[in-house]
Amino acid sequence: MKFKTPTGTSDFFAPESKEIELLVAGFAKITEKLGYSLLLTPIFEDSELFRRGAGETTDIVTKEMYEFTDRSDRKLTLKPEGTTSAIRAFIEHSYSTPFKCWYLTPAFRYEKPQAGRYRQHHQLGIELLGPDSYFADIEVIYILIKFIESLGLKQFKLLINSMGHRDCRNLYKQKLLDYLTFNEDRLCDDHKLRYKINPLRILDCKKTECISVVVEAPLLIDYLCEDCRSHHESVLNGLDNLGIIYEAAPTLVRGFDYYSRTTFEVQSLALNSSQSAIGGGGRYDNLVASLGGVETAGIGFGIGIERLLLVMKAESIRLNEIPSCDVFIVNLAKEFLPMRLADKLLSSNIKVSYSYEQSSMKSQMRQADKSTAKIALIVGDSELKESEVTIKNLIDSSQYRCPIERVVQDIKKLLTTIESKH
């Protein structure tokens, strides 16, 4: 029996893993400069939390949850997204506002995998809890865009919309429902049956039948109350001010029920596949209260790491540095000296590799070559008799004997000369 990763999951080796490491480091750097700090939450939570957080009618809850019962009959679910857990943690520990966190988390959804869509994926995100002012919206979107730009990505667009607060949305939902009921026979087959459950979903439908209905449908933006409208306009003005380019997307509806007012999404233009959303988020001013906390406004976003990797590949962007090596120690003597030398070199910040086998010199030199080392440090019996080692420059093949006590300083010097020639 050969084991393999479960469907829709994968292993990440270098250089991809290195790329992820650098992505995360870059994200931490940007968010932490603005006062966000890392929040780690459990990989699973009470199932009920996600039902109430993401929303009972969402696909994520109705058909994609990785739900299980533990040995004490607790109903638990592997996180399908990051926000709900963060809010639970905020409420549980009664944190004061403004509360600003960033997170890195795996997310699990029982879906059929395809390009850019997996059963386990990884998300980077932030949450900003407390302020309901448009400054918060602007900051959060700013961070998202700055991060994506910092990776060197160019072919993307920012879509932005306002869902209004609960009353605006309910008013609009009713208007939309009326309109859809009137036009029911023109909808695609799927939505003929389902539009009543969550009419907003229709706005996202890609079937030509639905699109033709949506084109003439009432727009949420026209049903915003005065407060929501001015909030939305201020957000857009702020983005204009910061030179952030966006596209108004009146039909942008995102997959969670908790969003209110601002919603946004970054889509890649570099991908052929249909999964083009690399990150998205929005404001959720009712979420904290609906999960049992005191009424607290909030806004955040999530970015899919796997999608980012896909998009960077499509735009031919590489963050990874090829792991290099400075010195390869060729050990021909039955001695621990090579490891002591490695220890000294490492202490001087020099990257070291060596063979784990007492194989032939030819073999060890081949390994040295593959290791990308610039210098081979040869420790053999004839050298040891005179308390010396051989230092070989692998770039120009020159070599000389060096007393053991001088090894570190000689190698440092040689590395600098080699560096300067490149």
Place this chain on the structure above:
RNA sequence: GUGACCGUAGCUCAGUUGGCAGAGCACCAGGUUGUGGCCCUGGGGGUCGCGGGUUCAAAUCCCGUCGGUCACCCCA
């Protein structure tokens, strides 16, 4: 959940009308004392995804199943 295409060495893939399981790359070892790359020689590595069927004979044909990829739905 629905549909299409694909499963042969670690990787990329050949394999003809059914007739001995292959190549390139990668890996390992040798090419005269203890010296890498290039080159030469050799070597290891396979349940042809799995199970059944047809046949003297199946990687090849048929059925089933699992896995992968892509699309729909939906999302990061």
